[in-house]
Amino acid sequence: MNTLKYKRPKGTRDIIPEEFELRERLIEKIKKSIRAYGYKFINTPTFEHTELFIRSIGDSTDIVEKEMYTFQDRKGRSYTLRPEGTAPVIRAFLENSIMPPAKLAYIMNMFRAERPQKGRFREFWQVGVEAIGIKDPLIDAEVIEMGYSILKELGAEKLVVLINSIGSIEERQAYKSALLDYLNEKEQDGSLELCNDCKRRKSRNPLRILDCKIDGPKLKDAPKLKEFLSSESLKYFEEIKTYLDKWGVKYREEPRLVRGLDYYNHTAFEIVSEKIGVEDTILGGGRYDSLVEDLGGPATPAVGWAFGLERIINYFYQIPRISGPFYFVATVNEFSKGYAIGLLKKIREWKIPSDMTYEPKSLKAQMKIADRLNAVKAVIVGEDEIKVQKVRVRDLETGKEVLVPEEELVRIYEEEMARRNKQEAI
RNA sequence: GUGAGAGUAGCUCAACUGGCAGAGCGCUGGACUGUGGCUCCAGUGGUUGGGGGUUCGAGUCCCCUCUCUCACCCCA
Known part of the structure; x- marks a missing residue:
């Protein structure tokens, strides 16, 4: 058993027949639901030029810094196994001259060199949607509602929608420096000692410090992100909530919710499940109005999400006994x-x-x-x-x-x- | 990257302070030679993850290593 010569690489999984059947059923259901919202499915290559991910995700994010499977071909060009789907889909949207408004969806495997644990793998499958070329609170709300409905249809339990607005990139930048000023001041006068994780976060993603289990509670009087949002940003966010209320989607406003990828702005959301005691993220997404332009296209707003297929199966399904030949x-x-x-x-x-x-x-x-x-x-x-x-x-x-x-x-x-x-x- | 736990038969797990490696399930066959499930009987099963050390003797103690799991970080 353990003397087996070859074993699957760490963090990968074999999908045995029992699970294969279950997956096929779920995928059929998911496709049907997503198409009902007007989306069309697309596939992109398993690997892309490394630059695509560095440019889009951000070079100081965890994904780019330490989680990418990057390799060189014989001519020395650098490729990376896709760690996420948004950048490749946007690249394909541009490369194939797809006209906005475009609603694209995908079910593709992703690769991240993380330490595996429950609901977390090095190769995993994501279901994702991207609504490209539409800037209206209605589409943000629809995208959130769609994610919530699909997860519910799939049998996910105790779902909670968390939403936040992280403002425009400029607004967030202004807030970031204000927050850093505040932290530096507090550290200098000796009234604050950040934990090691947070010392790292200061340079990488200071917004996360507010969410730290150790340091977060000490920062009650820190400046708030909301205070730095323009009235338009706030209004946009309010309208999204109005639509969600109208559709009966229950949500919780989470002022400290930020996303780990650089390309997000304004709307950020997650859908978590409280099924196993602690909240665990099943779906994550948000608006990314500058990505298309960053990748060389015309200024085009967009919003989307992705959820992990394995998390759904792991948390909410038993692997069934499959029937044999008739x-x-x-x-x-x-x-x-x-x-x-x-x-x-x-x-x-x-x-x-x-x-x-x-x-x-x-x-x-x-x-x-x-x-x-x-x-x-x-x-x-x-x-x-x-x-x-x-x-x-x-x-x-x-x-x-x-x-x-x-x-x-x-x-x-x-x-x-x-x-x-x-x-x-x- | 940090921390914790676990590796014994195909699977799930036993083996008191170091003393003959076991059970259940599974698998094969039989009771029942043209009928599965239930029952009973018999058979099949092992480099105790790997390497080294201590010892008369190691699954058990020590060191190294590999693998898996969980948590943190982060994320789907």
Whole structure:
């Protein structure tokens, strides 16, 4: 076991059949919901020029500083496995001359070299949306409402929407220096001693100091971000809240909510779940009005979010037991096996999941395998059946058997599937 | 990057202060040679993650190393 020669790289996951089926179902549901809001899906390459991420995310962010998988090709050019989806989607939006307003969505895997832990991986899948070219509180509100509704439809529990406005880049800059002045003053007169983390935060992301568990409480009288927002910024934020109220989306205003990527401005939001005691972020997003221009396009406002597929599955789903083949064909001797091979070929042409044992086994052993595979029905083909040109179909749940002509297998399958769909709908 | 915990059969886990490596589940076969699940019986199972050290003797103690998990930072 631990002597295995090869193991998966740290922080990566194998998606075994049971989870694969669950994922497929969830993804179908997600796509349907997102399309209902007018979005179209897009895919971008797994890796991009490293510069794209440094320019967009910001060179002093954690992602760029220490979490990117960056490598060089044979010509010495630097590429990076995408750590997030927004910059690549915007790049693709520009490169393919997609006209705004554009609503683009994606389901793509991302890569970050973090230390893995619960709900956190080095390769993980994100579902994301980007509404490009629209600047109105209504779209911010709609984007938030959509994220909330989708998570709810997916069965996520105890969701809380956290929102904040971090103002324009200029407003935030002014606030940042005011906050730093305040901190420096306090440190110099000896009334404040920041923890080591916060000393680092001062140069990297001072806004986060307010949220520090150690230092945050000591900073009650620090300047507030809101005091630095213009009346337009405040009005924009108020209107978003009005729409959310109208739609009945419950939110909590979180003045200290900031986002870790440089390109965000004005609206910032997160959706967390309190399911496991502590709040854990499932979805994060915000407005980024300067990114398109930063990447060389015309000034174009945009807003979007992303959520982690694994977090949804980890927190809210049990990996199901999946059903095996619908028909498991069992034989009694070499002669009937020859017949069964032909039958199986027909069943497969009807696209009904089916299987058999390849090595010779007793009927008993075959039934055992059918049971273990969680097959729905066993089709027993023996000399008695062949003689009357019929097959014996045994329901593996009830044990009831019927003797029917081969063609009936299609009808039995369809009826069973119809019954199951009906049950699922309830 | 920082801190904590854990590695024993395919899986879940036992093994008193160092003293013969075990159980359940699984798997294979049988009781039942054309019928699965339940029961009973038998069989199958191991470099105790790896390396070194202490000892008459190490799964157990010490050192190194690898892997996994959780938390912090940060994030989805």
